[in-house]
Amino acid sequence: MNRIEETFASLKSAGRKALIPYVMAGDPDLETTAALVIELDRRGADLVELGVPFSDPIADGPTIQRAALRALNQGTTLRAIVDTVASIRKQSTIPIVLMTYYNPVLAYGIGDLCRDAARAGVDGLIVPDLPPEEGTELSDACRRHGLTVVFLVAPTSTAARIELVSRHTTGFVYCVSLTGVTGARGKLADGVDAFMAQVRSHTDRPLGLGFGISSPEQAGEAACLADGVIVGSAIINVMEAHAGESDMLRSVGEYAASLRRGIDKGRR
Amino acid sequence: MTAITLPDQRGHFGIFGGRYVPETLMTALDELLEVYEAAKGDPDFEEEFRYYLRDYVGRPSPLYYAERLTQTLGGARIYLKREDLNHTGAHKINNTIGQILLTRRMKKPRVIAETGAGQHGVATATVAARFGLECDVYMGSEDMERQALNVFRMRLMGSRVIAVDAGSRTLKDALNEALRDWATNVRHTHYIIGSVAGPHPFPMLVRDFQSVIGREAREQVLEKEGRLPDVLVACVGGGSNAIGLFHPFLGDGVRLVGVEGAGHGLDTGMHAATLGLGTPGVLHGAMSYTGQDANGQIQVAHSVSAGLDYPGVGPEHSYLKDSGRAEYVSVTDDEALEAFELLSRVEGIIPALESAHAIAHIARIAPEMDREEVIVAGLSGRGDKDVEQVDGLLAGNDERGEGGGGAE
Numbered sequence: 001m002n003r004i005e006e007t008f009a010s011l012k013s014a015g016r017k018a019l020i021p022y023v024m025a026g027d028p029d030l031e032t033t034a035a036l037v038i039e040l041d042r043r044g045a046d047l048v049e050l051g052v053p054f055s056d057p058i059a060d061g062p063t064i065q066r067a068a069l070r071a072l073n074q075g076t077t078l079r080a081i082v083d084t085v086a087s088i089r090k091q092s093t094i095p096i097v098l099m100t101y102y103n104p105v106l107a108y109g110i111g112d113l114c115r116d117a118a119r120a121g122v123d124g125l126i127v128p129d130l131p132p133e134e135g136t137e138l139s140d141a142c143r144r145h146g147l148t149v150v151f152l153v154a155p156t157s158t159a160a161r162i163e164l165v166s167r168h169t170t171g172f173v174y175c176v177s178l179t180g181v182t183g184a185r186g187k188l189a190d191g192v193d194a195f196m197a198q199v200r201s202h203t204d205r206p207l208g209l210g211f212g213i214s215s216p217e218q219a220g221e222a223a224c225l226a227d228g229v230i231v232g233s234a235i236i237n238v239m240e241a242h243a244g245e246s247d248m249l250r251s252v253g254e255y256a257a258s259l260r261r262g263i264d265k266g267r268r
Numbered sequence: 269m270t271a272i273t274l275p276d277q278r279g280h281f282g283i284f285g286g287r288y289v290p291e292t293l294m295t296a297l298d299e300l301l302e303v304y305e306a307a308k309g310d311p312d313f314e315e316e317f318r319y320y321l322r323d324y325v326g327r328p329s330p331l332y333y334a335e336r337l338t339q340t341l342g343g344a345r346i347y348l349k350r351e352d353l354n355h356t357g358a359h360k361i362n363n364t365i366g367q368i369l370l371t372r373r374m375k376k377p378r379v380i381a382e383t384g385a386g387q388h389g390v391a392t393a394t395v396a397a398r399f400g401l402e403c404d405v406y407m408g409s410e411d412m413e414r415q416a417l418n419v420f421r422m423r424l425m426g427s428r429v430i431a432v433d434a435g436s437r438t439l440k441d442a443l444n445e446a447l448r449d450w451a452t453n454v455r456h457t458h459y460i461i462g463s464v465a466g467p468h469p470f471p472m473l474v475r476d477f478q479s480v481i482g483r484e485a486r487e488q489v490l491e492k493e494g495r496l497p498d499v500l501v502a503c504v505g506g507g508s509n510a511i512g513l514f515h516p517f518l519g520d521g522v523r524l525v526g527v528e529g530a531g532h533g534l535d536t537g538m539h540a541a542t543l544g545l546g547t548p549g550v551l552h553g554a555m556s557y558t559g560q561d562a563n564g565q566i567q568v569a570h571s572v573s574a575g576l577d578y579p580g581v582g583p584e585h586s587y588l589k590d591s592g593r594a595e596y597v598s599v600t601d602d603e604a605l606e607a608f609e610l611l612s613r614v615e616g617i618i619p620a621l622e623s624a625h626a627i628a629h630i631a632r633i634a635p636e637m638d639r640e641e642v643i644v645a646g647l648s649g650r651g652d653k654d655v656e657q658v659d660g661l662l663a664g665n666d667e668r669g670e671g672g673g674g675a676e
């Protein structure tokens with residue numbers, strides 16, 4: 001059992017739900033990213049998604065697009081991100097998943113990346129533009145190196161597709177809460193209860209719910225439906241509001257703590 | 269499996285093609301494939317498609333013997349497949365007619381499109397007006413400024429043109445934004461992709477709709493020359509006009525030459541020679557040659573012609589390149605401009621800057637060929653859209669790279 005599966009298993013036995021924050025690696029720089037991950041760990045995160053910046057992020061809304069652009073302008077590379085995880089590992093054992101589009105993975109080399117990432121202490125990969133049909137090579141390499149590979153389901157997925165994704169995903173199933181791209185929304189999408197119930201009927205794996213979640217209240221509602229709550233754009237919004245200020249790290253930490261409280265209050 | 273029967277069931281041309289998109293779009297791609305397969309076997313669909321191509325687009329387009337160009341170059345006999353004479357002035361409408369008919373079958377009330385500098389956007393706005401569908405076109409804000417006339421045409425026909433301010437503010441970013449819109453509105457919206465790019469089944473179905481170019485050309489050249497041509501030449505951005513011309517000849521021993529934009533030159537970093545200098549990667553939903561850096565970040569392309577100004581290319585072209593069935597060369601901005609003037613002067617035909625790339629390559633090869641040999645060139649679009657830009661360029665006012673017309 002790897003660190004991600006262990007985390008979900010121990011949360012489950014404690015009757016708790018996972019807080020899964022997303023930050024863009026290299027935004028504003030990789031030193032800050034490392035400090036953020038450690039701060040998020042300290043503030044109650046159970047798993048961190050580390051975004052890998054890509055020039056053409058088709059699954060992302062404006063917030064994560066801006067973060068990616070800032071990271072790329074800093075010259076952030078996947079190689080440097082893997083090294084950053086190795087340095088984070090000196091201070092934190094929180095499970096870390098890289099969320100990356102497929103082309104940077106291909107450019108790095110699938111086998112090489114999985115080997116280097118596993119050595120650095122990365123626990124898994126999420127590739128939002130890679131459906132299971134095209135993911136055989138990556139799944140095989142991840143398995144060889146003990147990494148999980150998380151596939152996604154969406155409200156538009158048919159029962160057959162939910163079945164397919166559940167069969168191929170490891171670690172957890174990433175449930176996209178809405179029909180659309182990433183970005184903070186005011187409320188959870190209509191029909192998300194039914195969607196989550198449907199996914200639940202196809203798999204025993206833990207379910208992470210993400211896209212659009214932006215407040216402690218929403219996080220609490222999401223925690224009632226899922227095993228993990230993923231928050232990305234809303235965290236980057238906090239970072240942007242405090243950009244260049246000395247209290248940025250603390251503000252993000254406090255925001256994460258508020259999400260933690262929302263989840264703990266909302267869980268069922 | 270031979271080239272003619274590709275792609276395979278999952279949309280692969282060898283290692284290229286496939287579907288690399290967010291899960292949200294997978295079901296819509298399945299639905300599109302299903303509706304397309306059903307339509308292909310339906311004589312009513314075939315009849316409808318033919319009807320609109322004939323009475324609305326004005327097909328068949330002529331295969332014109334360019335006598336003075338042939339004399340001027342002093343070698344092979346040159347024929348031009350006149351897609352510039354289609355309604356809206358380019359080959360793009362062959363595809364938008366096909367896809368709007370599929371949209372009706374899917375009962376979706378809204379279509380979206382991306383456009384570089386306007387030809388595909390105009391072709392989509394045109395069919396949306398004809399069939400009364402809501403239409404939004406994504407266009408880079410830089411391109412909108414340069415192509416005010418095409419923006420006006422689209423708006424006149426009732427479409428909204430949405431400015432894309434992200435990234436390089438050109439075609440690549442318009443495509444990103446259209447994909448995001450599609451992921452958001454997929455339940456009631458069809459995305460009319462304008463080239464043989466994107467996830468399966470787009471490269472296949474756009475090719476099939478555009479293959480009318482090659483089917484007609486094949487028949488016409490047999491009638492005029494009594495034999496098949498020796499060489500086909502067409503420009504390649506995403507590559508829909510080239511695939512449309514090439515595909516019906518794949519089984520013949522005809523040489524196929526695609527011409528990419530070399531921009532300021534292949535060694536300047538300012539070019540659009542995706543097949544020439546790119547490497548395999550995933551962009552906009554498919555595996556194909558891609559202009560990218562060592563870290564897999566997509567690079568900004570450059571060509572005087574906005575329709576060629578794209579760092580990706582259709583996966584079938586990547587396959588044809590690697591299998592050796594087709595060859596790909598490139599032509600600089602300057603060479604294309606010379607060809608633009610040449611065709612205007614000796615034939616009274618002002619080509620799109622995209623198509624001028626094909627003419628420029630012919631100017632290189634025709635003089636070396638025998639007088640009995642035959643070249644067929646895809647004249648993918650007319651150059652009215654480009655005259656202002658070319659006027660500026662020839663006046664020495666260097667606006668190179670500032671949008672042409674998306675008629676590759």
